[in-house]
Amino acid sequence: MKKITDIILFGLLSLLFVNCSDDFLDKSPKSLISEVDVFKDPNLVDALLADLYSRTDFQYQGGSNHNLGAWWQIGGEARAFGPWQDPWQITYNLPDENGSRKYDYWVYGNIRAYNDFIQKIESNEILDPEIIKIKSAEAKFLRAWCYFEMVRRFGGVPLILAPQDKDVDDLFVARNSEKDIYDYLDTELEVIAEALPEETEAGRVNKYAAYTFKSRVMLYAASVGEFGGSVQLDGLLGMNSAEADEYWQKAYNAAQSVILSGKYALYNKNSDPVQNYINLFLDESENPEPILSVLFDGAAGKGHMYDNIGMPMGFASWNSNYNPYLEMVEYFDFVDGRSGMIDRAEFNGENHWDIHDLFGKRDPRFRASVFYPESQFQGQTVWMHQKSVGTRPEDSEVPTAGPNRNWQRTGFITRKRIDENHVNPIAGYSSTDYHVFRYAEVLLNKAEAAFYLNKSGEALALVNEVRARAGMFPLTEITEELIRKERQVELVFEDQRFWDLRRWRTAYDELNRVYKGLVFTYDFDATDGENYIITVKNADGSDPHIFEERFYYFPFGLGRISDNPNLVENPGY
Template sequence: MKNIRNILLPLCIFMLFSCEDELTKVPDFISEDNVFESEPLTEAYLANVYQDIRFFNWGGQAGLNIGMIPAIGGEHICFADWQDPNTTYQRTYSAAAGDGPVGYYPWNNIRDVNYMIENIVESTSFNQDYINAKAAEAKYLRAYMYFEMVKRYGGVPLITKVQDVNDPEEELYPSRNTEQEVYDFIISELDSAIPYLSAEPIGGQGRADKWAALSLQSRAALYAASIANFGQVQIEGVVGIPNSLAQSYYQKSYDASKEIIESGNFVLYNEYSDKVENYINLFIDDNNSEVIFAQVFEPIIKGTSFDNLAFPAEFRAGWGCNFPVLYDMVELFDFQDGTLGTSISRDEFNANNKWDIDEFFGNRDPRFRASVFYPETTFKGGLIYFHSSTLYTNGQGQKVEVSSGNLDRNGEVWPASAHARNVRNTALLRRKNVNENLDLPISGDSGQDFAIFRLGEIYLNLAEAAYYLNQMNESLDAVNMIRERAGMPLYDQISEENLRKERQVELCFETHRYWDLVRWRTAPDYLDNVRMKGLVFKYDLDEDRYIITLKNAEPVTREFGPERFYFPIDQGIIADNPNWVQNPGYE
């Protein structure tokens, strides 16, 4: 999966790139006129675009932005309120405040892609097959960037040529296209690129191929269908898509998903008989046949600090404990016997009830156990602790509660309380994507790839599209493929509710839930006027059980009004181009 790094040396050329951020920049590095006469320079040019896109956000303070979309989606937050993921979910969104760290305006990158598409066709050094392939790859990247914008803002200007300062004013200061036009552009761009992209799967190496393009089409068309189905057209279509178009978008998503599944190039990862171990390794094993397209990393050379940020306190070398999981998310995970995760009333979390931790957590969906660290999780040959204190009967026959020192638990050392970093927020931590094989991870030490598209999502895309196309049996079969792999009981029938819950569980922490709640227009039901919860664990040594109570995991009550289906347009954008209209609710 590491072939993309073969072009790292040519990338040094691009240290001479201008840092300008306008579409009209004039190149001041090695002349762009020469780039598309040299294959190494062309590959380096494209690699620079890939690098700048960051298919998921792994920037920010030490890489903490990995947690940004899960935080605003109510899955997990970050350790401290000053960290960007937390300031983002706590933010008051307005015209004046703008969209903050979640904003995305990749005009510089789009300009570079436009330049390549326009000029590679003029090459006298390349054969037509190479020109077609590289232009198609550039179109995929441009489509991906527009998708990232349209899901945030609705319609944005479609700029498909390099702007020049001498262009007419209406070209230099374009108005926003409609949301429908942007989605149609994305889908048509991919249609035109797919015939020229590699049919051999190379997306796991971080490069666009036919299957990555079909995956983007599957996802983008599904989003467009949802907006048409559940949304409202406003400001003359700049946001919203006519309801009459929903079925055609569902069909496009279904067709793209079906082609990927039936290609036989990808299979659901099933290398381990133990369902928990299998799901853990799906996100650690860089060489598996489920991944369609990945953001590729290599320790030290191009590594992340994810494990340094995520390791629980007992095993950390640096920050650790930075992704506390919210109990509201835990409730989505049902038990393996089919009992609903919400069947336990929150009223039962009181000082009078004591819980067997294996029954409370260990009998849940294996995907929960693979995705979340909870009390007494086994990790690296040891246990992870989340209790704030221990109760036991002392030598005088008195029941006492202690929070320091060590106790004896059947001949084993038992800490009276867990490390403060484990306990502080929710007393649960994200495990998904954590590489247990590392010893003491340091900054830049993590080399596991992050799947941007994987077959599990494609099955769920197909299931959702099939459901709204009234193909219920196919929808049910697709969801049950995912549940069978997870070791969960199969559904007898499909419903909108279990379809949506399955998606949130299977794709948890993979930056899907927030966007799904937005496109379904259900986000206010989950993210408005709510303060997400964490847990407090007290361990009873005599009974080997826990007293579990709830606590507020967040310092503020979340707000999510209907205006938040789209982020506000940054005022700087509108100041530069008054033809950009502000999104509804932010005037």
């Protein structure tokens, strides 16, 4: 299938679009394409739409690929190597009365572009009506994405669904309620799903991307009602708890639409669950799991540098940039049923540990997502011990210390989405796609909704379906805690945890802490394979992560409030 990246070049044409008028002598310069001409040609319409896709932030990059892990750090999953990078800046440059800083997302420039496209394509009398319907629905999906990103940050925001006039009063739009925005998304995504085809080019939205998106959005609406307390600020914030079940049902129904389509399935090509989970994010040949992806092609000039900066030291030129916290490692239980939580008093600098038991027997998703001491990669061993003791045999392959960037921050490095076939990767040439939606999320969305709709048996079966693919034993009961834990494990490093903690209203309890890492010492004199001495360290120095209660809604900021007197600031700022 043709990738969206194949037509991004056409998107450059959008820079040439102009409105021709009498002031321009009723002539279109030969080097420019008039807006009238654009909407006569399906290819040019597609080019303009491709540009709108490219402007939509499905994945946070912060202006540079090395900032891809921003939501991991603030969600307590993994820290960035350097404090100069966006993940660190977001974590410690907190929202206040001046605004949301790097948490911000205020994209009414994009909204205007989507509105303009929708208005012009829907008033078109030249193109095939089917083309008009589909292209309008795609643009509406992009617009809905932006409203979702804003509502989950701010609560109610101004809902603008048509190009605004230049009249000053028309530009000073008041906030709609949070419920207004979620209800708009509910209705709009249903309309979008009905208009879109079941199958389309890779990288573009189809019917089931719309339903998957709706299942995610309705989970948020239901969660705010279920856990968010009372409606606030004269109705601008919050959802009525009495209506939570209505939104759980909508989330359930949307996920069910994807499941019943039979178009998607859990990736399961490899009998080894570790390798299978690794390949899930790399295999772009008839992979049944991705529902919508941001597509990359390094050779075509649309690559990224995740492999280059994410591999352990010794395998790439920069390397070791994303370092999981111990707290995230502990979420992964052992395949034999033991809890992943180890009494930290046992990491006392005296006990000896078998590294293959401590990490190699955990949930296969851990081994596929995290580099730990003695992980195997590209036919070599990844060494992560800071120092060694004892007498090193002359013929030992074990170094006296691992490369410093491998152990310097937390003692772990993210592995998920790292392409082992990409040897000595060059920055900007990686082509691994980023999955915005995948089928496992659909199952987990439905499981969560089912649980709150008192369908515990169905929730249990759905969670066990995801666990079975991972090679984990089935659960015999289901609880709120187990559903949430499964979601954290399955979707680790996929930009979900921070937002899940906010919608569950558990972020205050979960995120206020100094996160930890491990320090590994290799003992050459140890026996029975218990070669490691381990201690706990503060992974971010002494700086605690901070999440204040008011952060469940971010601020607009003094500047934005001053610009629009009809905006009302959120509480606490």
